Amino acid sequence: MTQTSTSDVTPDTAETQPTGTEPTETVMETVVNIGPSHPSTHGVCRVVVHLDGEVITHCEPIIGHLHRGIEKMAENRTYLQVVPLTDRLDYVGSMYANWAYCRAVERLAGIRVPERAEYIRVIVCELQRIASHMMGIGSTGADTGAFTAFMYTFAQREKVVELFELLCGARLTYNYVRPGGVSRDLPDGWVEQCRAFTAQHPSAMLEIDDLLLGNVIARARLKGVGVLTQVDAVAWGTSGPIARGSGVDWDLRRDDPYSVYPRFDFSVPLGDNGDSYDRARVRVWECVESCRIINQALDQLEPGSVQAEGLPRLLAPRPGDAYDHIESARGSLGVYLVSDGSPRLYRMKVRSPAFCNLAVLPLLAKGHTLSDLVVILGSLDPVFGEVDR
C-alpha cells in the first residue's frame, strides 16, 4: 500500500477551456500527471493526461527520466567495454541488447561465430523472451488488479533467471553474449535443467492464460481497449507483439532470418483486433513457441568451441558503418555502429523497439478512461531503460 503519493499533481484541478468554434460552450478539463514514479508506469515515465470526466481527451508521454546517455558513453569505450552498457538498455531482457550489439560488431569486424555459440545464443535469447514476456503478461495482470497472475508469471520468470544465474552468475545484467561468441560454455547439467523448464512451461502458460486472460472481468477490461489498426501499426513503426497483435505478420526471426533460426520450425502467433487482449495473447503464445525453439536447439546442440578463434584483445574494425537487428521480446532491436578504425566506437545508435512502440500511446489512449490508460500502457510493455537509453 502506498502511503504517500509521489505523483505530481497540478494544483488547479479544473480549468476551463473554450472549444474554439463555439466560445459559449466550455469543457471542464482535468489535467492529471501520472508518474514519473507511479506503480503502473513500469519504470519512470510521466504521462500528462487531459481528462474530461474520466475520459482521456489527450495524453502525452514525457520520457527521458532514465536517460543515461549510453550512446554517448559508448563513444568513450572500447568495443568490449560497451557490452556491459548494453545490459543496462533493456534490463528485463539484457541478452537481446548484448546479442544485437555483438552482431553489429561481428558484421563490422568480419568475425565468424562458432556454431555452438550461435545455438547457445538462440537458447538464451528464447529463454530471455519467456522471462521478458512473463514480466509483460504479469504486469497486465497487476495493472488490472489481478496480482495473483503476476505472482504466477513471476514464478516462471524466476526459473529462467535461475538458469541464467547458473550460466553467468548474474540475475539481471548478464553480460553473457560477447563479440565472437558467448563468455563461457554451458555448465554441467544445465541442458537437463533447461529441458525440465521447457517441459513444464507450456502447461504453466495454459494455467496463466486461463487464470488471467480467461477471466471474464479481464476480458472485459482488455478486449476492445487500445485498438491499434494494422495500417497504424506499420506506419508508426511498431514491432514485436504490438505489431503482431494488430495482425502485422512480421517477425525478424522468420522474415529476415539471422543466426541459426532458419533451422527451426516455429510459428508466429498473430492477433486479429489489435487490442490489449490480442497483445497479451500474442505474448502468451510466443512463450510456448519459444519453448519449441529451445527444445529443437537443445536437440541440435553439438560440442565445440563457444568463442571465435584468434580474436584480438582490442578490436579495431576498419572504418565504416554496420547495422544489425534481432527480434527482441519487444520488437526489432537494432544496433547501428560507426567505426573510424580506432579501438573506440565512433558512434553507436540503438534502435529501440520500446521507444517506437511507446509513440503510439496517445493514439491508443484517446477516448478511453483513466483506468484503461494503465492497461494500454502495460500492454505496450515498455522498458524505460531502453526507451530513454
Added chain:
Amino acid sequence: MTLLWGFLWGVASVATIAGGAILGVWWERKVSARIQMRYGPQQIGPYGSLQMIADVPKLLFKEDIVPDLADKAVFKLAPLFVFGPVATSMVVIPFAAGWAPVDMSVGILFFLAVPSIEVIAILLSAWASHNTLSTIGGLRATAQMISYEIPRSLAVLSVVLLAGSLRPLDVLSAWQWWWAPLTFVGFVIYFIASIAEMNRGPFDIPEADSELVAGYFADYSGMRWASFMMAEYGSMIAASLFGAVVFFGGGWPLSGAAGVVLLVIKTVLIMTAVMWVKWTFPRPRQDQLMSFCWKVLTPLALLQLVIVGAVLPWL
C-alpha cells in the same frame, strides 16, 4: 445509564474491530500467500501470527504527514469519520438468541444505513487531500457506494420479509434452516454488494493502486492511514458477521457459547471468501461496475424479493 451502556459497547466494538483487523490482516496475508504460491509472514511468532503486533507500533510511530496544500482540519478529521460509522454499526449485531449488545427494533435498517455515512467521510478525505488522484478516487467511491446500497438492502430485505421484523434478535429467533437455500441468491448479491461497499478488491476501484496509487487515502500516513485500513477490515468483519447472522442463522444449529463459536467460524469462512475473491479477480472498470450494479444485481435482488414474497402466503 443507556448512554453509558452504549458507550461501553462502542468501546467494545472498536476493540473488536482493532483486534479483528490485526488478526484479519494476518489471516489475509496468509490466505493471499497461499493463493499466490508464497509463504506469507513466518518470522514473528508461530506462523508469523505476531507480525501485526509488530506492525502496529511501527504505524503509531510513523510521521503524520499533512500535505501543505491540504485543508488541514478536514484532512485530519476525515479518518475518524471513516472509522466511526463502521464501529457504530457493529453494536446492533446479535451474537446469540436474545443476546445483542444493543437491542434495536430497527437494527437491520440501522446496520444498513449507518455505514453509508462513510461515503461523506471518504469524499471529505479525498477533497481535503488536494490531490487530483485522490479526488477522482473519492468521486468514484461515492458513486460506487451509493449505488451498491440498493442491491445490498434489497437482498437483506428478503430475509426481513421472511422474519417479518427489522429487529435482528427477531430474525435470529425466527430463522429456519430452509431460509438459507431460499435466499441463497440474495446472499450472493449481499456478498458482492458488500465487497463493493467496503471498497475491497476486485471492486477497489476508488483506491485502485495501479491507477490512482491509493485513491482517496493516497496522502495519508501513519495512524491516519491505519484508520482507513481498520475501517476497511472493520466493514469486512461487520459485513461478514451480519451476513452470517441474517443469511445463515447465526449460531444455528448450536446455541449458547457453542453457537457463538460457530458464528465466529461462519464469519471467518465468509471473510476468507472475500479474500479469496480479492486475490483472484482483476478489477473491473468504473462503468462496468456501475452497469453490473444496475443491470444485473438490482434486478436479481428484486427477483429474489418476488420469490420470497410468493412463498410467504404458504407459511
Added chain:
Amino acid sequence: MKIEDLREHLCGIYPDLCPLFSIEFGDGVLCVSHERLHQAASDLKDLGFDRLGMVTAVDYGEEFELVYRLQSRAMHAGIFLKARIKRETPVIASVCDLWPAANWQEREVFDLFGITFDGHPDLRRILLTDDWVGYPLRKDYEDDRIIRRPDYI
C-alpha cells in the same frame, strides 16, 4: 529478396537513384543529397518500403550524416537512406508526412544533434529537459562530467 535483386528492382523503376546505390557490409545504401532526401524517401515508400525503422545521425566533423533505415515487409528487405548536411546549416526536410514513426525519432535527433527538421509537427526536446544547453551527441559537446577514459593500447 537478395541485395542484387533489390538493386535491379530499384534501377528498373527509378533509374536516377541507381548510381547512388551501393552495398556496404551486406546492406543496401542509398546516398542522396539533402535536397533530394524527401523525394527519395517518398520514392522508396512507393517502391514498397513501408516501415521506417530508424532515424539517426552521425557527426563527421564538417558534416552530419542523416541515416534512415527503411524496411519492406513485402520484399523482405532493408535499405539505408543517407544524406549529408553542412554543420553550419543543420536543416533537413522531415519525413513525418510519409511515416508518422519519424515523429519521435526526429525529435530524438533534434534533441541530441540539434538538427532541425523542416515540416515536423512538434519539434521539441524529447529525452533531455527543455532547458538543456547544447547537443550531447555532437563530437564538440563539452560537459565537465564527461571523463575521457585512458587508451588501453
